[in-house]
Amino acid sequence: MPLFKQAPGLLLLLSFAxxxxxxWTPISxxxxxxxxxxxxxxxxxxxxxxxxxxxxxxxxxxAMLSWVVAWITGETSDVVKALTANQLMIVMLIGVQxxxxxxxxxxxxxxxxxxxxKAFVRTYFGVHFFGAIINLSAVLLVADxxxxxxxxxxxxxxLLTRAFTSGAHWSPFFAAFAASLVFTPDASLPIVMAVxxxxxxxxxxxxxxxxxxxxxxxxxGFVGYPMHFQALWxxxxxxxxxxxxHTLFPAISVLxxxxxCSLGLSVFxxxxxxxxxxxxxxxxGHTMNKLPQMKNELLLFLVAGIFGSGLAAALDGLSIAxxxxxxxxxxxxxxxxxxxxxxxxxxxxxxxxxxIGHWIMTIEPNQTLLAxxxxxxxxxxxxxxxxxxxxxxxxGRYGVSGQQIFKWNISYALKVYACDCVxxxxxxxxxxx
Numbered sequence: 001m002p003l004f005k006q007a008p009g010l011l012l013l014l015s016f017a018x019x020x021x022x023x024w025t026p027i028s029x030x031x032x033x034x035x036x037x038x039x040x041x042x043x044x045x046x047x048x049x050x051x052x053x054x055x056x057x058x059x060x061x062x063a064m065l066s067w068v069v070a071w072i073t074g075e076t077s078d079v080v081k082a083l084t085a086n087q088l089m090i091v092m093l094i095g096v097q098x099x100x101x102x103x104x105x106x107x108x109x110x111x112x113x114x115x116x117x118k119a120f121v122r123t124y125f126g127v128h129f130f131g132a133i134i135n136l137s138a139v140l141l142v143a144d145x146x147x148x149x150x151x152x153x154x155x156x157x158x159l160l161t162r163a164f165t166s167g168a169h170w171s172p173f174f175a176a177f178a179a180s181l182v183f184t185p186d187a188s189l190p191i192v193m194a195v196x197x198x199x200x201x202x203x204x205x206x207x208x209x210x211x212x213x214x215x216x217x218x219x220x221g222f223v224g225y226p227m228h229f230q231a232l233w234x235x236x237x238x239x240x241x242x243x244x245x246h247t248l249f250p251a252i253s254v255l256x257x258x259x260x261c262s263l264g265l266s267v268f269x270x271x272x273x274x275x276x277x278x279x280x281x282x283x284x285g286h287t288m289n290k291l292p293q294m295k296n297e298l299l300l301f302l303v304a305g306i307f308g309s310g311l312a313a314a315l316d317g318l319s320i321a322x323x324x325x326x327x328x329x330x331x332x333x334x335x336x337x338x339x340x341x342x343x344x345x346x347x348x349x350x351x352x353x354x355x356i357g358h359w360i361m362t363i364e365p366n367q368t369l370l371a372x373x374x375x376x377x378x379x380x381x382x383x384x385x386x387x388x389x390x391x392x393x394x395x396g397r398y399g400v401s402g403q404q405i406f407k408w409n410i411s412y413a414l415k416v417y418a419c420d421c422v423x424x425x426x427x428x429x430x431x432x433x
Contacts, residue, residue, distance in 0.1 A: 009291040011040035012094055016259070019091045023256045034084035041302050044295035052296055059303045059351065066310035073317025085305030088255040089178035090298060095259030096173045097294055098266040099134050101286055102234070113149060119224030120159065120211070124204065126227030127163035132171035133235050136393060139164050142225045143398060152398050154217050158207065158408055161383055164390055166203035168379040170196025172242060173262065175297060176378035178255050179350050183357030184367035185253065189246065192371045195427055199376065199420065206415045238265060296389065300350060308354025315359060327365035329428030332373040333421040340417055343381025352377065366433040376420045384413040
């Protein structure tokens with residue numbers, strides 16, 4: 001493989017190592033960490049699909065425009081920091097990427113695919129929990145197996161989208177969690193995850209209700225994936241490991257702890273299963289070949305960091321304040337609706353979180369409530385948006401219609417949004433805000 005193709009993976013791993021090192025030492029080398037990340041992103045940009053290039057360039061244009069406004073108004077003090085605004089988020093995603101080495105379940109080619117309502121529930125839980133740890137890889141693994149039997153059915157598409165996206169409500173290994181914690185480092189993780197798991201449960205109930213009442217496709221004929229739940233040990237171990245590390249090292253960013261635990265556990269399991277030689281080969285191969293595959297997320301988060309901080313600086317320079325002084329359940333519900341609507345029209349939640357996060361911090365909101373709202377916005381936004389990562393993957397890989405995805409998921413997303421508002425009001429009351 002040419003060095004040019006190998007370079008991005010090596011650059012990402014080196015940036016990862018420098019970021020982890022700086023978190024545990026007084027040495028600050030932000031310029032090096034961010035520079036390596038941007039260099040990798042610049043190389044990978046040329047391998048993006050045309051549609052993704054257009055999205056990145058559009059966001060980059062508005063990012064530059066926002067910083068021009070900030071420069072005109074004299075608010076450019078954070079322009080250098082903007083280049084590393086989402087550094088910790090990307091580092092966490094790199095760490096989680098290595099979980100694919102040990103977390104993917106076997107495809108079970110010889111095993112017949114289960115059918116019926118129970119198969120739907122088991123497949124839903126499997127996609128949800130595997131997706132919560134290894135992200136989109138879990139969805140593609142299941143979908144690749146299902147599509148060998150027949151074109152993905154309506155209920156299969158609903159399951160893949162909703163089981164995966166609802167994990168954004170609570171999973172600390174989701175990009176959503178990382179994006180939220182950038183602005184809410186003092187949020188109570190037990191409360192955020194407890195509320196998130198409740199919302200994920202509600203999302204399942206809403207899905208089951210819709211499946212039951214929709215007579216256009218019988219659930220009895222549903223074809224699922226042969227999940228073996230003894231393989232779900234990894235999510236449990238990782239969550240416990242991060243919780244212990246957070247207790248022992250409360251001053252270290254949770255994103256850094258997730259990255260360390262993900263990479264450390266992956267290396268440990270690899271060594272235990274395969275020995276030093278094979279483990280080293282797999283690790284190097286993953287770094288060279290798999291890390292560059294996160295190019296879409298990498299570039300999106302890099303430009304989103306510049307856009308979010310640039311727009312915040314422009315708003316400060318223009319003296320445009322957030323239109324309320326207190327962040328309570330009602331305000332959270334209104335902002336959540338805004339994130340949802342923007343996602344439907346094509347603005348990825350990571351952009352909305354970056355912009356709103358910078359803007360809303362001026363009123364010192366309750367960070368726990370803010371984190372919960374951000375996670376809700378990501379979960380419902382990406383479920384219905386035709387250009388979200390999961391729905392683009394289903395469209396490009398399996399020929400699923402973006403129009404059908406929107407049609408099937410918009411009513412689900414609206415129902416979950418209504419439930420989100422109730423939960424936000426209750427949570428705000430219990431938090432005393």
